[in-house]
Amino acid sequence: MKPTITLSILLAFFFGTSHAQLKKSLDYDTAKIEAKANNKDIMIVLTGSEWCKPCVKMKKNVFENQEFIDYATERFVIFEVNLDRHWDMDSKVYKDYSYFKDKYQSNALPTLIILGSDETKKAVISEKLTSFEKTMEHLKQIK
Template sequence: MKAITHLAAFTLAGSALVGTSFANTLEGWSTDLDKAFKDAKAQDKPVLVEFTGSDWCPPCIMMRKKVFSQKEFVSAASKDFILVELDFPNGDPEVKKKNDPYAKKYKIEGFPTVILFDSDGDEFSRFYASEHPSTEAFLTHLKNSLEKKDLD
């Protein structure tokens, strides 16, 4: 009986850990920038990349909660963009290390930074996500960015 109790506790603890690691990825978002650029080319869609510190950056945490995790946002934004989250969490050094080359390549100076790329991978807009702290404001900014890009 004691062994069964320990086994059950171990199983529940393992499930909690697995659940936590999956909970870090936002639904509807990719974490693979290279694949996103390939998909963008194939679908002729721009790419929205958010550089975030999900477990230490207060504006990043706020944006995730109020905007990026909202079904309304993901549904609307994914019609026009391939969504990518590149995280730099203090609690997961492997993820941080994996994404570090992108932060260097794109000269990220603060978080949460959003870069919009066209389907060829050329940057056409860059801003701090927290400048648009609601789903409505963020979607309006994305629409305006696309319209401005099309005029250029």
């Protein structure tokens, strides 16, 4: 009887405990509208999260960290531009990537571009994004 109760409690805990996922928009216009409506900054994420080694590390160490998820959800609307390994130069993703990297002068992956809800540039971060601590340090310095 006791092992059944213990197992039931463990299963309830395991399956009942959920971690929030980081909500990301794949459409910039939608992200702008949501940022204005909720008075949040916009975080544009330029990444190649499946093939770029620093991007993979950033995803694992930062974007999947519950503390980052909570912080980012509270403060930002996230617009992600995630390049495939073999991108199509005519695709919306590549056009978005090309536009934002040129506009904010970033040639690095990963890059975080932080804009106010009015689209004023606050920061472009492309260094030490594989470290949770360093990324949070950068973000918390932005006013």
